[in-house]
Amino acid sequence: MARIVGIDLGTTNSLIAYMNGKAPAVIADAxxxxxxxSIVAYTPxxxxxxxxxxxxxxxxxxxxxxxxxxFMGQGLADVTQELHYFxxxxxxxxxxxxxxxxxxxxxxxxxxxxILKQLKYRAEVFFGEEIRKVVITVPAYFNDSQRQATKDAGxxxxxxxxxxxxxxxxxxxxxxxQKRKQGLIAVYDLGGxxxxxxxxxxxxxxxxxxxxxxxxxxxxxxxxxxxMDVITSELKSxxxxxxxxxxxxxxxxxIRTEQAKCALxxxxxTVVRLPLPDGNGEYRRTFSRAEVEALVQDLxxxxxxxxxxxxxxxxxxxxxxxxxxxxxxxxRMPLIQxxxxxxxGKHPHCEINPDEVVALGAAVQAGILAGGIQDMLLLDVTPxxxxxxxxxxxxxxxxxxxxxxxxxxxxxxxxFVDGQTSVDIHILxxxxxxxxxxxxxxxxQLKIPALPAAVPRIEVMFMIDANGILNVTARDVxxxxxxxxxxxxxxxxxxxxxxxxxxxxxxxxxxxxKERQLIEARNEAESILRATEKALTRADRLVRPDELTTxxxxxxxLQHALAGDDHRPIRRAIEALNQATHGLAERLLDSTxxxxxxxxxxxxxx
Amino acid sequence: xxxVRKELPLARSMCWHCQSDIGxxxxxxxxxxxxxxxxxxxxxxxxxxxxxxxxxTGSLETKFYEMSRAxxxxxxxxxxxxxxxxxxxxxxxxxxxYRTLKxxxxxxxxxxxxxxxSAKDIPGKAPTDLFETLLExxxxxxxxxxxxxxxxxxTEGIVAQLKTEKSTxxxxxxxxxxxxxxLFHIWDRLVEKSSHDQPFKAEKEQALKEMRxxxxxxxxxxxxxxxxxxxxV
Numbered sequence: 001m002a003r004i005v006g007i008d009l010g011t012t013n014s015l016i017a018y019m020n021g022k023a024p025a026v027i028a029d030a031x032x033x034x035x036x037x038s039i040v041a042y043t044p045x046x047x048x049x050x051x052x053x054x055x056x057x058x059x060x061x062x063x064x065x066x067x068x069x070x071f072m073g074q075g076l077a078d079v080t081q082e083l084h085y086f087x088x089x090x091x092x093x094x095x096x097x098x099x100x101x102x103x104x105x106x107x108x109x110x111x112x113x114x115i116l117k118q119l120k121y122r123a124e125v126f127f128g129e130e131i132r133k134v135v136i137t138v139p140a141y142f143n144d145s146q147r148q149a150t151k152d153a154g155x156x157x158x159x160x161x162x163x164x165x166x167x168x169x170x171x172x173x174x175x176x177x178q179k180r181k182q183g184l185i186a187v188y189d190l191g192g193x194x195x196x197x198x199x200x201x202x203x204x205x206x207x208x209x210x211x212x213x214x215x216x217x218x219x220x221x222x223x224x225x226x227x228m229d230v231i232t233s234e235l236k237s238x239x240x241x242x243x244x245x246x247x248x249x250x251x252x253x254x255i256r257t258e259q260a261k262c263a264l265x266x267x268x269x270t271v272v273r274l275p276l277p278d279g280n281g282e283y284r285r286t287f288s289r290a291e292v293e294a295l296v297q298d299l300x301x302x303x304x305x306x307x308x309x310x311x312x313x314x315x316x317x318x319x320x321x322x323x324x325x326x327x328x329x330x331x332r333m334p335l336i337q338x339x340x341x342x343x344x345g346k347h348p349h350c351e352i353n354p355d356e357v358v359a360l361g362a363a364v365q366a367g368i369l370a371g372g373i374q375d376m377l378l379l380d381v382t383p384x385x386x387x388x389x390x391x392x393x394x395x396x397x398x399x400x401x402x403x404x405x406x407x408x409x410x411x412x413x414x415x416f417v418d419g420q421t422s423v424d425i426h427i428l429x430x431x432x433x434x435x436x437x438x439x440x441x442x443x444x445q446l447k448i449p450a451l452p453a454a455v456p457r458i459e460v461m462f463m464i465d466a467n468g469i470l471n472v473t474a475r476d477v478x479x480x481x482x483x484x485x486x487x488x489x490x491x492x493x494x495x496x497x498x499x500x501x502x503x504x505x506x507x508x509x510x511x512x513x514k515e516r517q518l519i520e521a522r523n524e525a526e527s528i529l530r531a532t533e534k535a536l537t538r539a540d541r542l543v544r545p546d547e548l549t550t551x552x553x554x555x556x557x558l559q560h561a562l563a564g565d566d567h568r569p570i571r572r573a574i575e576a577l578n579q580a581t582h583g584l585a586e587r588l589l590d591s592t593x594x595x596x597x598x599x600x601x602x603x604x605x606x
Numbered sequence: 607x608x609x610v611r612k613e614l615p616l617a618r619s620m621c622w623h624c625q626s627d628i629g630x631x632x633x634x635x636x637x638x639x640x641x642x643x644x645x646x647x648x649x650x651x652x653x654x655x656x657x658x659x660x661x662x663t664g665s666l667e668t669k670f671y672e673m674s675r676a677x678x679x680x681x682x683x684x685x686x687x688x689x690x691x692x693x694x695x696x697x698x699x700x701x702x703x704y705r706t707l708k709x710x711x712x713x714x715x716x717x718x719x720x721x722x723x724s725a726k727d728i729p730g731k732a733p734t735d736l737f738e739t740l741l742e743x744x745x746x747x748x749x750x751x752x753x754x755x756x757x758x759x760x761t762e763g764i765v766a767q768l769k770t771e772k773s774t775x776x777x778x779x780x781x782x783x784x785x786x787x788x789l790f791h792i793w794d795r796l797v798e799k800s801s802h803d804q805p806f807k808a809e810k811e812q813a814l815k816e817m818r819x820x821x822x823x824x825x826x827x828x829x830x831x832x833x834x835x836x837x838x839v
Contacts, residue, residue: 162683206671369683377671377678379701404701406679406694465694466679 004133004162004370005123006170006362009112009150011069011193011219012329014038015356016119017363018127019372024174024363026356027126035355036122039066040114042102049118057255061087061247063101067221068115070193071097071108072153073145075491082217085225085254087247095491109493110501112153120157134159135366137358139194140166141214141306141383143429144441144470145491151469152493156501162369164467167191168198169209169380170361171327174352176202177364177376183322184210186311188340188348189358190303191328193219197307199314199321205375210314211402212383213306218299220261220330226295227257231272231285239283241276249277264289265332293335300339307343313402324348327357379404382464389426389435398462401431408463412477419450425460427470440490446474447484458483521567525558525574532581535588542587547580554580622688632676632696640677642692648720649703657721658797659714659790661707670704711824714786714817717793722814730826731819736778743771743830750837765838772834779827782820789817 006017006024013035017026028034033051041048041056041064048056056064065088071079076092083090089100098105116136123131138150147164154161168187175181182202189196196214200207231253235241243250256272263270264287274283311318324340326348331337340348352360367373382405387397398409413423423446430438448456457477464470474483488494493501532555536543543551558573619627621634621641628634628641643652650657653669675681677700682693706712718724732740750764793813800806 163680203667204671206674208671365680368680371681371684374681377675377680379674379678403705406698407701408695408698463694463698466697 002133002370003127003129003131004135004366005131006135006137006359006364006366007116007119008137008167008170008359008362009069009115009153010038010358011067011191011221012038013192013355014115014119015359016123017356017359018123019363019367019370024177024360024367026359027123029122030125036115036118037066038069038115039064040068040101040111041065042104047114049114057251058248061251063088064251065099065101065106065111067193068099068108068111070217070221071099072112073143073147073149073491074108078491079217082225085221085228085250087250094494095489096493107493107497107501109149109153109156109498112150113156113501116153116157116159120159132158132160133162133366135163135165135362135369136161137165137167137170137362139191139214139216140168140189140196140198140212140380141194141216142166142468143216143384143439144386144468145439145489146216147467147469148489148492151467152498152501155498158502161467163365164469165362165365165378166196166198166209166212166380166383166468167194167358167361168196168212168327169200169207169378170359170365171325171352171357172198172200172202172207172361173364173376173378174357174361175325175349176207177373178352181323184316184320185323185325186307186321186344187325187327188303188307188331188336189214189327190330190336191219192330193217193221195219195303195306197303197310199310199316205377207376207378208404209379209381209402210316211310212381213310213313214383215302215306218302219328220258222299223261223296223330223333224254224258226299227261227272227287227292228253230295231257231274231283234285235276235283239276239280241280241283246277260287261292262332264292265334289334296335300335303336304339304343318344321346326350327354329355380466380468381405382407382468384429384439385431386441386462386464386470387428387438389428393435394433395428395430395435395438399464403464405464405468406466408461411460411462413446413448413458413460414454415448415451415456416453418452420453421448421450422446423448423458427462427472441470442487442489442492444472444485444487449476517567518565518570521570521574522562525562525570528574528577529555529558532577535581535584539584539588539591542591543584547584550580551577551584622692632673640682640689640692640696643696643699647699649706649716652699652703653707655707656797657717658794659710659717660794661713663708666704666707670700673700710790711821714790715821718814718818718821721810722818724818728818728821728825730829731822732826733778733782733823736774739771739774740830743768743775743834746771747833747837768834768838772831772838775827775831775834779824779831782824782827786817786820786824789813789820793817 008015015026015035017024026034036050037054039050039053041053041060043056043060053064057066074097075095076090076097091098091100096107098107099111120131134154136150136154138147150164151161168189171189172185172187185200185202187198187200194214194216195218196212198212199210201210232243235243243253252274256274260270260272269286269288272285272287276283321344324344324346326340331350331354337348364373365378368376381402382399383401385397385401386399387395390396398411399407415423424443425446426435426443427441428435428438429441432438446458446460448458458474459477460472460474462470462472472485472487474485475481476483532551554577558577561569561573621628621637621639623639624634624637626634626636632641634641653666655661677693677696679690679693679697682690706716715728746764746768750761750768753761753764796806796810796813
């Protein structure tokens with residue numbers, strides 16, 4: 001079976017991992033970097049991703065996109081409160097956010113696809129083969145639109161997303177494999193932009209999720225913003241400097257507050273040094289850990305409500321939990337660790353690097369799917385109740401939250417007036433009574449044959465698959481025939497959108513493996529052709545006539561191959577030319593060596 | 607969300623792949639292909655259980671895990687489209703079966719649907735013996751609401767009365783649940799004793815009727831207790 005790799009597509013950083021025999025391992029780049037900052041920048045030289053893009057945050061703030069995960073599967077109304085923290089312009093089209101970067105308006109899945117391509121490329125260099133199949137992790141509390149957006153990002157990046165896995169459950173797989181844990185565990189996952197809590201039962205290789213809860217807009221970014229707000233207001237009151245309309249300064253503040261927050265995980269106080277524009281000198285501000293903890297205390301408390309709810313949904317109390325696992329960079333904060341410890345009454349575990357554990361778990365799930373791991377099985381749940389809008393704007397639930405997936409529910413529909421040919425169905429996700437307070441997933445029109453009222457009987461099947469993504473099918477009960485559905489996603493791309501994006505997906509020259517291989521082969525061919533010509537002119541005395549014919553033929557073959565756009569014949573021709581010039585090269589080397597040594601004493605030879 | 611137009615093969619006595627006789631097994635004895643569970647399979651049959659109400663949750667879990675290992679889509683990634691469709695549908699049925707039978711109340715509600723054709727949701731019904739108490743609770747809830755609306759802090763009297771009434775309802779619910787537990791045993795004995803010749807039809811119907819009645823009252827009490835809890839916050 002084709003290789004499947006695991007990807008943690010994070011708010012702040014992304015990484016890729018694989019199964020190295022029986023243990024998962026992360027893949028580093030040539031410089032040994034494991035984390036790819038989830039940042040995409042448009043520079044005059046083209047598109048850059050990761051560390052290179054990170055350098056553009058301050059230099060080129062309006063064209064550098066970060067934390068795009070917060071916008072996945074969202075409409076503009078979902079993110080109004082945080083818009084002013086982002087230096088780039090956002091608009092909405094058909095319920096989907098567009099990020100305006102330079103002269104382009106891109107959707108969050110398109111931006112995420114660029115990060116995925118970077119990871120794909122990294123894995124392809126590592127394995128020396130094309131990577132097609134991946135497992136991608138998402139926050140457990142991601143709704144259908146957010147999951148679908150992630151899957152679309154994969155498609156746009158030229159990947160087949162074989163499975164969407166929840167981040168905390170992925171982490172539990174990594175822990176379960178490594179530590180052979182059994183019993184009830186709680187995974188507390190606080191990342192850059194999202195919070196998840198999952199309660200699992202581990203028994204004989206089965207990882208059964210009992211309940212999950214969370215907040216998809218709560219993470220390290222929000223902690224940083226508390227510090228940014230302090231600095232922003234002090235700059236104004238003490239130095240008369242306004243950050244408004246100064247995206248570079250805003251980014252500078254963001255980066256330095258993030259560094260300060262991280263420093264405070266080990267130090268008890270830290271200094272933020274901020275160079276001010278227009279010769280305003282430097283601004284310095286000391287933060288103590290206690291001050292920052294007071295600033296973010298309410299955010300930490302916002303994680304405890306969902307944690308208690310998940311426990312209640314699992315029918316458990318905190319003391320029932322055997323082990324607590326911490327995941328996500330934000331759990332490095334001592335304040336978080338203290339709060340988690342206080343709630344569960346036990347010391348939380350973080351033996352596996354909290355930045356890497358999710359990607360490692362994704363690799364384990366990839367191993368299960370590829371058939372390499374047969375004794376482990378993850379039984380996950382759907383995080384949110386699924387329902388449809390009924391009379392009076394009320395949501396009628398079809399599949400309750402925390403139901404083990406895959407799962408399905410059937411609903412019968414009929415008509416109210418004679419000759420009615422369609423019924424509109426509005427699908428929702430959420431825990432509130434009224435339809436308007438829940439997440440609108442999609443609206444679809446059910447086509448019905450014209451018959452007297454109440455005669456047609458159309459059965460609609462709502463199936464949530466193992467990715468937590470909803471699939472809808474309809475059949476006419478009378479005829480047994482499948483009925484057509486026209487689905488309009490409320491906050492998602494249509495299939496046609498995705499197809500188009502795959503097509504005009506940026507040709508990322510150095511990323512597109514085929515193109516890259518062609519370029520490399522051509523470059524090598526050109527240099528070997530130059531070297532051959534040079535050798536032939538310099539060493540015509542050393543060439544035998546039959547040898548010259550072979551070399552000339554090989555040169556002609558290579559030149560012919562160069563005209564094509566397939567790297568393989570070029571490689572073969574290079575190989576043939578190498579063979580043909582092998583003897584000559586040796587003789588040439590010998591003679592050059594003799595020349596070089598002519599006037600030297602033996603001791604001078606290095 | 608996505609729309610799919612895959613059609614599941616209908617469960618039948620022959621393997622959908624090699625046409626051998628499968629004799630009700632989940633996997634074909636000849637070609638080992640996974641077979642679709644019947645669309646009308648009941649959850650007891652799905653999990654290999656008799657239609658009894660006392661279930662050992664430990665062995666139920668073991669059976670569920672075992673069948674999950676057989677059907678879960680994770681183990682069908684490299685397989686044919688048809689096998690993947692069957693695996694998805696079977697897993698969905700299995701998960702619903704386990705969820706329903708794991709919980710005693712959902713289990714008996716499901717049995718009532720199977721045996722007595724009850725609606726999906728059994729409507730609440732006030733326990734007649736508590737009629738007066740229930741009327742008083744209604745009055746007190748309204749009174750408390752009115753007092754609160756006027757920002758009058760003098761609520762102790764009503765709160766105390768509601769608390770007493772709440773304990774009456776709690777006691778009633780406990781009594782209903784213990785009778786329900788007895789009925790579980792009565793039902794199970796009837797299932798064990800019954801045979802083709804002696805189906806104990808009337809006795810079974812009597813037990814089902816009483817269980818349905820208890821569930822109705824219990825639903826009513828739960829709603830009322832939730833209202834009281836909300837008012838007392």
